[in-house]
Amino acid sequence: MLDRILNKCEEEWIRALTHKKHSFRFFNLATSNTNIPELRVVVLRDYDSKKKEFTIYSDARSQKVLSLENNKNVELLFYDPEKLTQIRVQATCIQMTEDNSLFDQQPAASQKDYTTRLAPGTFIESDISVDFLKGKHYFMKIIFEATQIEYLQLKRPVHIRALFKKQESKWIGKFRTP
Numbered sequence: 001m002l003d004r005i006l007n008k009c010e011e012e013w014i015r016a017l018t019h020k021k022h023s024f025r026f027f028n029l030a031t032s033n034t035n036i037p038e039l040r041v042v043v044l045r046d047y048d049s050k051k052k053e054f055t056i057y058s059d060a061r062s063q064k065v066l067s068l069e070n071n072k073n074v075e076l077l078f079y080d081p082e083k084l085t086q087i088r089v090q091a092t093c094i095q096m097t098e099d100n101s102l103f104d105q106q107p108a109a110s111q112k113d114y115t116t117r118l119a120p121g122t123f124i125e126s127d128i129s130v131d132f133l134k135g136k137h138y139f140m141k142i143i144f145e146a147t148q149i150e151y152l153q154l155k156r157p158v159h160i161r162a163l164f165k166k167q168e169s170k171w172i173g174k175f176r177t178p
């Protein structure tokens, strides 16, 4: 049963890569730079089930990148509203790379997201005062490696809660009181 739960989570992360409407395509990424938590929505771009690695793309000038430089510990939160299932993944940021060839493979509209003249978060006069750079980008690939996965499904008669942790090279699961 525990193995089935973890396998199901992995199957859903993989499905989310190709199914645009999948509820795990967007997830919440929590970082902590000082002692103030920082949460934001990001897109799951890749998932490696062998290494349990999650990839996102971002602007290298964004606050999350600054925060990750100071503190590599993060939490990822996935939620499926139909199955009332929440998955909390504790992870470590293991890679932040400005990847030119991957940038070239992105659709033109997406490429634009990483080419604003001013850094993300800079105050501007109006919503139309956004300029884009030509021939320069701040596209960054960021990879998180899971260290702990907690699954919770609300259902009757009993909710299901389980914790999976990496011990040496194996993932060991245990049920918890929901």
Ligand SMILES: Cc1cc2nc3c(=O)[nH]c(=O)nc-3n(C[C@H](O)[C@H](O)[C@H](O)COP(=O)(O)O)c2cc1C
Binding pocket: 026, 038, 039, 040, 041, 042, 043, 044, 056, 057, 058, 059, 062, 063, 064, 065, 120, 121
């Ligand atoms: C639906 C949605 C998807 C988003 N996807 C991403 C993403 O994949 N990468 C990203 O850096 N920001 C994404 N954002 C924007 C972030 O939520 C956030 O506002 C931005 O990255 C700045 O965050 P920061 O200042 O903490 O770095 C997305 C926002 C929304 C609403």
